[in-house]
Amino acid sequence: MKKQCIVCIALIALLSLVSLPLFSQGAAEAAKPAGPVTVELWYGAAITEAGPPPADWVGFQIIKDKLNIDLKLTALPSNESDQDVKVQAAAAANNLPDLFMVRRDVLTRLVPQGLIASVDDMYAKMPIRTKTHYDEVSRSHARFNGKTYGLADPGSIIKNEGLLVRKDWLDKLGLAVPTTTDELLEVMRAFTFKDPDGNGKNDTYGYGAFQEINNYEAWPGRRLEPIFGAFGVDGTWNMTTAGAGLNLLKPEFYDAMAYLKQMVDEGIIDPNWLAYKKDDFRAAWKQGRFGIMREQNAAFAAQSNYAPFDKNFPNGQWIVIDAPKGPKGKASIGPYTANFRIYAVSAKAEKEGKKDKIAELLEWMASDEGYYLLGWGVEGVNYTKDANGIPVAANLPDANLAFSAPGGQTVTQLRNMVFYNGDIELYARYPKYVTETSKKQMSALDVMREMQTKEWTAAIGSDTLPIPNADLKRFYEQGLSEFITGKRVLNKDNWNKWLDEFKKLGGQDWNDKGVAFAKENNLLN
Amino acid sequence: MAERSKFNQLMRDVKRHRSVYVLLAIPFVYYIIFKYVPIFNGQIAFKDYMALDGVLGSRWLGLEHFKTFVNSYYFVELLRNTLMYSFGKLVFSLPLAIILAISLYESNRPRLSKVVQTLAYLPHFLSWVIMYGILLALLAPGDGILNDIVKLFGGKPIDFLTNTNAFPWIVILSDAWKEMGWSAIIFIAALMGIDPSLFEAALVEGANSWQRVRYITLPSIRPVIVIVVLLRLGTILDAGFNQIFMLYSTPVLSVADIIDTWVYRQGLLEFQFGLATAVGLFKGVIGMFLILGSNRLVKRFGGNSLY
Numbered sequence: 001m002k003k004q005c006i007v008c009i010a011l012i013a014l015l016s017l018v019s020l021p022l023f024s025q026g027a028a029e030a031a032k033p034a035g036p037v038t039v040e041l042w043y044g045a046a047i048t049e050a051g052p053p054p055a056d057w058v059g060f061q062i063i064k065d066k067l068n069i070d071l072k073l074t075a076l077p078s079n080e081s082d083q084d085v086k087v088q089a090a091a092a093a094n095n096l097p098d099l100f101m102v103r104r105d106v107l108t109r110l111v112p113q114g115l116i117a118s119v120d121d122m123y124a125k126m127p128i129r130t131k132t133h134y135d136e137v138s139r140s141h142a143r144f145n146g147k148t149y150g151l152a153d154p155g156s157i158i159k160n161e162g163l164l165v166r167k168d169w170l171d172k173l174g175l176a177v178p179t180t181t182d183e184l185l186e187v188m189r190a191f192t193f194k195d196p197d198g199n200g201k202n203d204t205y206g207y208g209a210f211q212e213i214n215n216y217e218a219w220p221g222r223r224l225e226p227i228f229g230a231f232g233v234d235g236t237w238n239m240t241t242a243g244a245g246l247n248l249l250k251p252e253f254y255d256a257m258a259y260l261k262q263m264v265d266e267g268i269i270d271p272n273w274l275a276y277k278k279d280d281f282r283a284a285w286k287q288g289r290f291g292i293m294r295e296q297n298a299a300f301a302a303q304s305n306y307a308p309f310d311k312n313f314p315n316g317q318w319i320v321i322d323a324p325k326g327p328k329g330k331a332s333i334g335p336y337t338a339n340f341r342i343y344a345v346s347a348k349a350e351k352e353g354k355k356d357k358i359a360e361l362l363e364w365m366a367s368d369e370g371y372y373l374l375g376w377g378v379e380g381v382n383y384t385k386d387a388n389g390i391p392v393a394a395n396l397p398d399a400n401l402a403f404s405a406p407g408g409q410t411v412t413q414l415r416n417m418v419f420y421n422g423d424i425e426l427y428a429r430y431p432k433y434v435t436e437t438s439k440k441q442m443s444a445l446d447v448m449r450e451m452q453t454k455e456w457t458a459a460i461g462s463d464t465l466p467i468p469n470a471d472l473k474r475f476y477e478q479g480l481s482e483f484i485t486g487k488r489v490l491n492k493d494n495w496n497k498w499l500d501e502f503k504k505l506g507g508q509d510w511n512d513k514g515v516a517f518a519k520e521n522n523l524l525n
Numbered sequence: 526m527a528e529r530s531k532f533n534q535l536m537r538d539v540k541r542h543r544s545v546y547v548l549l550a551i552p553f554v555y556y557i558i559f560k561y562v563p564i565f566n567g568q569i570a571f572k573d574y575m576a577l578d579g580v581l582g583s584r585w586l587g588l589e590h591f592k593t594f595v596n597s598y599y600f601v602e603l604l605r606n607t608l609m610y611s612f613g614k615l616v617f618s619l620p621l622a623i624i625l626a627i628s629l630y631e632s633n634r635p636r637l638s639k640v641v642q643t644l645a646y647l648p649h650f651l652s653w654v655i656m657y658g659i660l661l662a663l664l665a666p667g668d669g670i671l672n673d674i675v676k677l678f679g680g681k682p683i684d685f686l687t688n689t690n691a692f693p694w695i696v697i698l699s700d701a702w703k704e705m706g707w708s709a710i711i712f713i714a715a716l717m718g719i720d721p722s723l724f725e726a727a728l729v730e731g732a733n734s735w736q737r738v739r740y741i742t743l744p745s746i747r748p749v750i751v752i753v754v755l756l757r758l759g760t761i762l763d764a765g766f767n768q769i770f771m772l773y774s775t776p777v778l779s780v781a782d783i784i785d786t787w788v789y790r791q792g793l794l795e796f797q798f799g800l801a802t803a804v805g806l807f808k809g810v811i812g813m814f815l816i817l818g819s820n821r822l823v824k825r826f827g828g829n830s831l832y
Binding site for chain 1: 796
């Protein structure tokens, strides 16, 4: 008995010693160590195929010395769904990092859970960054119930895609650039059946695509928006005051579907388009499988991306064309919205008093030192500046360490956190070059500028409208694809029946909520 | 006193066989951490899980998540597809694996059978991402090798990967191809355990190869077949998420969407962890009842049961 008492007393004493710091908050604050504050950052890698910054990256030491921050980096997966799963799994365990990139859809789910800190007070603490990165549109992008819950940084440049056609094929077949949907059909037929590459084989198609869907570009997605744009129904939502609502519910959507069905039935769209993933599609145009596509400027014209096509077809030539006009004279490459890359601060980080340090870190990133270090690396090692002060990958002691070379790409993985699509970035990112085989002069920047002059549909804010639940989304996408593949017969009767079912399942409610949201937030034009 | 001496005896035994106990500790810790601790978190299947409130603090919802799942628009289709793929894989892959194992065992060219065996289980090590690339090269309607052959004979290309009639076969057969060799290993091991004197006696009696397989080989490995089938029944609602996720596309959702892909979209992507857990629980309970029921049946009919 005596022995048990002694053991109990010893245990209580031990427990008291261990728990003492929990009850002495004031004293603990006063005795806070002056060591660096750890900031855990989950970032979206700028170059997904390159590795993370190495452990001896100079940036870590500079950040520690100047800001007293021990920066811990973790790259998010390149695939958006995988990113969402990683972030949401951490959120479910209440284990979000201090600062992390997050898509807006996910943010809308995390905010009501109380897991995200408001960032309204951070703007004033980051004057340089706020000036270049956060305007009113960006702030409202991540605003919920009057508070901003994410720093919406500039994302990819808007209108950076275009409708491209093989000019060399047009010339060979004596065809003019198509300007209407009828002419487009003729060109697609010729590209499919008249052997435009002259190899004697029936192995080419008119149009190439794959399913690339997002909130504001629903099925069949981005790659076919120029077709739907010709009927005035490109994008998920019509964002005009007169016709606000889901484009799917407009009569013109049926006409656009009938046009696409005709392309499929005649076999003038690459039959692999439903099975292609992004990389398959990109490999296909480089192999000369089709002669018309919607593609992104850099994916088409950046040096490394264009090189395989140049090698395979030294005489090949793609040109950016206007969106074809439809029966009612409408035309559009597709909808565009303001692009943002959101970085959120976790409520846990705020509770641990890290918010000010995070603001300091982001502000430093926007300083000249941070901007160039994160954007291009170390001057003289990863880049030099040309006569105009533009970072270039020339005259370096080790060419493999250039910011654009595999060895140097790792130190620019955080560049998306500092870039704001300024001129310096664009000139540095898209330099002019001469192609290896055909010796053509190319510039992805020139291509982009040309793409931006074409007709686009303003749909600012359409990516912030409500999204359907998973079952409705499936019904929507599956139904449309079944009409196109012939599993459902595409006629007015079937179409209307399917639309009724869609409305009943929640489509009408989704439409009404979207319109109400757009009106409330002044998104209609 | 007696209890103390029993305890001391146990401790002495543990000390004597400590290497075995150290080995036992590894799976023991694994099961505690990854199998038993999560059972506690399984209660979120009945709760409106809020991360800040934690597992214990979240509000009870009762059977709401189960109702959501069962009442979901696609429930019947999801269950049908899941069972179709599970049973399809069982019906096709298992016999193929047994046939492969017996063929390899019966072969009297050991070098050839080794090569075949190696080639047969290599695909098991390929991820479904790579398998998708291979299948696309084989089956794409535009330039797939199979369609090139179809076109050569004047046929019309078939959209195997986006056609609702062809897709289930692609799933089942590609799984059989990928896993057949790996699954055969357990049967090859069972075949190795057959007493060779049985075959010698059969030879003396004049039995041919088919008769040897029918009357010796198959009955000898029947217990292993039964156990493999019973174990597979336990995971009957796991139809192979990785495979379907890689292969499916919108045109084939009606025959491709399975419970796991639905859970991925509805549960994980939409932050409904309670719902995802409820479906996991649902699958586990069904699997458990299937194992218990079939084990009892096998026992009743005198077969070799699992326990």
